[in-house]
Amino acid sequence: MTAEQSIEKAIENTIKRNFYVDDMLKSVATIDEGRRLAGNLIQTCKTGGFKLTKWASSHRSTLEAIPEEDRTQAFKNLNFNPDDLQTEHALGMQWDIESDELGFRTRIKLKSATKRGMLSTISTIYDPLGLAAPAILPMRRTFQELCKAKIGWDDDIPPKQHKQWKKWLESLPQLESEFRINRCMKPLDFGRAQHAELHHFSDASESGYGAVSYIRIINHSNEVNCALLMSKARVAPLKQITIPRMELTAATVAIRLDKMLRRELDVVVDNSYFWTDSKTVLRYIMNKATRFHTFVANRLAVIHGGSTEDRWRYVNTAENPADECSRGHKRLQRAH
Template sequence: MHPLAADESSTYPIGAETVHGDLYVDDLIAGGDSTEEVLYIKLQTTSLLGQGNFKFKWGSNSPGILRDVPDVGKESFLKFDDGSDITKALGIILDSVKDKLLFSFVPQRELGKNSKRSALFTLARCYDPLGLIGPTLTKAKILLQRMWRDKLECDVSLPQLLNTAWSAFCNGFADTQHLSFPRYVLQPGAITEIHAFCDARLEAFEAWVYTRSAKDSNVQVYLLCSKARVAPLKTITVPKLERCAATMIAQLMENPEDLHVLTPGQF
């Protein structure tokens, strides 16, 4: 698709820019600040890819963008735990009707017991590239690190203290299966600020980025993304871990325009 976009860039400049910048393997995610802008992007991209006989199934948070798309060319919906119609954007569960990102969490147990294998399986199912539930998942990563430190066998029941801690984490995190975050975190015409924080403790260090948009008396603050790392098993002082956190947030803020690929109002 990239060579095709290069060959057709003079005829379809917007389509070529979209393919080069917004194509992830075989998934294309693009957006704009108005319906008209997105329709033009879709027209150019469809025409460009049509030159190579490439076809996409389209989905959008705005029904008007899909009004001329036949049913066979629309993305099929899946069902979420609560019955909502959802689709997936780069592996992230998206409710395009409510324009929200959803998360599902189901603890895995083996014959009614907790083990290192079940903990690994549970944590691996929590796909969260933006770190929206990262602060909570850090607790699970710390517990998992303790399991490796104690050299536990994969299928052996966890010791009492670890079993109690892991069960408490799973029980406290059960509501996440219905947790949702707004995809669009800005307000049109508002003054927008990006605020970043970082902190560290002996077990882990983390960084968080928030958006603050203010329009008249309406102020909205949302978590944009976060990152966390479990501290090494070798004891490191808190000041050193804080420097690690500062480095991580500096890297996260290096390209703020890339922090949230799903930010445009219409997509």
């Protein structure tokens, strides 16, 4: 492949995979590569009548190749005073350009203490990666209780749920002030990945179930770096089912996360491993001789279709990070 063909392929890949509506998010290995890609993208889109504007980068020198009028306001006139840099939006999340971290904005307008007001407030926290799931799950559970009790959309919520709602609103600013996660999956001086693994943890409880995914990268010096990628959390269904069956459902969530991440990540993933604190689930997965009931059989079909038995591991409940996906967390923790 010639250099020109390589550039054309990089541009084509970026346009196909890194644009979402009118936003483009892209990471590259070096500053020079970023500058070249930005210039080529501008020219390519220009031929189709599209002008790319509001450019921002965690590396300031990258933007020297961008016309001043096309940069985001924080980078106009190359004013790189950290006190002047504003937080940018990245697909609904907050991107701190100076520290290159992702976070959330929780300065929301107060709504009425009704089901309608609760749903509006909960939906305000846009969380496509599920990073705020431990903070949101408890209130989704409360909302489910109101639905089960057949409370009207504009009726005042009962005192018990109102107390929970008020306490949750008071703790919500912690999500903005205390939660930060590095945007980049590896340190700047880490180098290229020689080996990459995905590790998925699943868990379930009476409140809900879910899974969380991490990537483990090893470079040429055998240095290891782990990074949180995303999670999925669901409230327990209204129709009560046993915890082992909930654990099995959580395991299927881990399988779906693996398929999606393998499709979307630019990193070549060598292996995927799945962790659960349920020995019952592990016995289900290892048992191919027994004919199970439909509920179990359907979920085992998903698990066996997306993994092999030797990729499943047991993790102690106290060490299972997915525990917060299934139960929620009252106090937000930093995720560095």
